[in-house]
Amino acid sequence: MTSAATDPFRFHGGRLAAAAAQFPSASAPWIDLSTGISPWAYPVPEMAPDVFSRLPEPEYVAHLEQAAAKVFKLDNLSEILAVPGSDMAIRILGTLFTKKRAAMLTPIYSGHRTAWPEAEEISIDEVTDQELVILANPNNPDGRVVSPDQLRALPGQVIVDEAFAETAPSVSMLPERDGAIVLRSFGKFFGLAGIRLGFVIADAAIVERLRTMLGDWPISGIAATIGLAAYRDGEWQDRQRQRLKEAAARLDDMLGNSDLNILGGTSLFRLASHDNARELFVILGQSGILVRPFSRDEKQLRFGLPASEEEWQRLExxxxxxxxxx
Incomplete structure (x- = not known):
């Protein structure tokens, strides 16, 4: 098997078109387990026609930010900004801190490497006097968690990508972030990545600068409407955490029964390793199942959660x- 089998899929998950081209005889429909996106989406509420025909009012976006702030336990609304996906925020922040001596805790989501290509790659124990420290917490892809207290003790400006913190709120730096810039993602936990919604929580001056850069309509009215409903629905969020936890445990059993070594993850995904992981990637692809391979360690694969009993059976x-x- 050549490296070409996995090359198109190493940067990030979700490349079903590339998978269909790579494995043209694969079973259909495809099962996408390559991302950390929940297979169960928040039910999209009915929307008035003018949500689609009008630009979103600033006051309406502000209502969304207020609802998210309540979930994040924030009091100061000048310190939260809705953005069109946390990945977009990562790229923009990369332009704001170009002169700082940066380091990132690795492994890490590939978008951070794109935003800070010159950043030193280190472990938490190697942080000393860096001016900018970037990390994901819980981490992607291995689920590594650094305690909020330890993060508050880090030097310089800290940027924490909490894209998966909805599944484990206790690991969040919020609300006491101590000057850190915190990124939150809506789409992964709520299973609606396609609407592109996230948040930046930072000091008011940074938020205002980002708000100016994004302009008067940073997100769509559709994203604001769905996000507002979802963040106000605490019961649904509790049920989602429970079923994700149960599904992750089931995935652990299934992967373990196939002699894969589970390295970590969150309740939205598992990182597993095996000496023959590249062969497994191909067999899964031939079965119409896409998982995520990694260029830095070809023994590793990341598995998301199947959405239905039929998908669980196909994976098994x-x-x-x-x-x-x-």
Whole structure:
């Protein structure tokens, strides 16, 4: 098997068109387990026609920010900004801190490496006097968690990507972020990545600068309407955390039964390793199942959660097919 089998999929998940081209005879429909996006989406509320025909009013976006701030336990609304996805925020922040000596805790989401290509790659124990420290917490792809107290003790400006913190709110730096810039993602936990919604929580001066850069309509009225409903629905959020936890435990059992070594993750995904992971990637692809490979360690694969019993069965069948060939 050549490296070409996994090359298009190493930067980030979700590349189903590339997968269909790579494995044209694969079973359909495709099962996308390559991302950390919940397979169960928040039910989209009915929307008035003018949500689609009018530009979103600033006051309406402000209502969304207020609802999110309540969930994040924030009191100062001048310190939160709705953005069109946390990935966009990462790229913009990369332009604001170009002169600082930066380091990032690795492994890390690939978008951070794009935003800060010159940043030193270190571990938490190697942080000393850096001017800018970037990390994801919980981390992607291995689920590593650094305690909020330890993060508050880091030197310089800290940027914390909390894209997966909705599944484990206790690991968040919020509300006592101590000057850190915190990024939150809506789409992963709520299963609606396509609407592109996230938040930056930072000192008011940074938020105002970002708000000016994004302009008068930073997000769509559709994103504001759905996000407002979802953040106000605490019961749904509690149910979502519970079913994600149960599904992750089921995935652990299934991967373990196939002799994969589970390295970590969150309740939205698991990182696993095996000496023959590249062969497993191909067998899964031939079965119409896309997982996430990594260029830095070709023994590793990240698995998201199947959405239905049919998908669970297809995954189990493909894993059994691979196990039989070992």
């Amino acid at each position: 069948n493909a894993l059994n097919l691979w196990s039989d060939k070992q």
